[in-house]
Amino acid sequence: MKHFKSLDEQIDYLHNNKNIEFQDREVAKNILLDCNYYNLISCSKIKFATNIKNGNHVYNKQDFNEWNEYFLMDCKVSEHLMTNLIELERIINSRAAYYIGELIENRVLGNRDRNEIISIIQRAEVEKLPKYTGEETWKYISKMTFGELKTLLFWLIDRRKNVYYQIISGYSHLRHANTKNRLNDIVQLRNFIFHFTPLNIYLAYSYRYDGSLDNTYRKETIDFIYSLSSDNEYIKHSIAEIIECSNRFIKIKNSQLSS
Known part of the structure; x- marks a missing residue:
């Protein structure tokens, strides 16, 4: 159980245990207060961890500003993906309300x-x-969360695949042999970034059945969501860096598992 730390205690801990240098403690305290200690540190450790010894991550000396800059980059990518996710949800929800309403009402x-x-x-x-009760179906579906709508989409995949294909028309990523898994990945991505959990964590902690880490499908999900609006070169390069860092972090974690 980790106990509550004051802002000064957080800074002392980061300096002593994660090799982080602080140029201005007061500025750092404001950043930690506004950005959330757990989110910032959990995000940036994906980039800055170099090894694991005795169960603890090892870090080279870095300035706190570098940790914060990497976290803020993650935030910008997440905000971009949020916008694309909202647009995807709006379209899929609207189509589902119409086509499922048609099945029920007619x-x-x-x-x-x-x-x-x-x-x-x-x-x-x-x-x-x-x-x-089976009336005004479109009204009820239009107010469902994407996670709730996913259950209806799963039903259609099993029982009325032609209707499912009408709903996801134009989204080839969702017309896949493992479509249910792809939908689960999208819902999970949504739940991560809409609750301010860093994208780095989504990518770096995807467990396989054997306990090892593998982010293959999560990378595909991010690429798909980004592709819905992909004219931002900064976001494109940032995603590439985040994926590179998460891949390196996964190698470190898996090497400890295998040993």
Whole structure:
């Protein structure tokens, strides 16, 4: 259990344990207060960790400003991806509301399938609307979270793939043999960056079944979300640097696992 540290204690700990130099402690305290100690340090250790000894990461001497600059770059990339994710969610949600509404309202489905979809929408517990009974389907779907909508998309993949393909038309990444996994990766990416968890952490801590780390599919997910609006060269180069750092960090972690 890690105990609460004051800002001065945080700075002393970073200096003594992570080899970080501080030019101005008062400025550093303001940065740590506004950026969140855990987010900033967890993000930048992906770049600056050089090894692991006795269970602890090893760092070369770096100025705190360098740690902060790398974290701020992560924030800018995350903000760009957030914008693309919001646009993707808006489009997928709108299409799902229409095509699933068409299935329900026009009585295209048999009773079993219709009842299954109604049950899925009811479990979403959409606030400020009466309990869903199979009417005004589009209204209920339009208020679902992307994570809740994912359950409906999974149902379509299994039972009405042609409707799923209508919804994801134009997004080849989502028309894949492992589509459910790709959707899970997108939802997880969304949950990371919309809750201010650094993108570096999303990339550097993807565990395989054997306990090793592998970010292959997470890199593909980031590339897909970036490609939805990919005219920003700064973001493109920043993503490349973040991926490079996370790959190096994963090698360090996996080398310890294998040894």
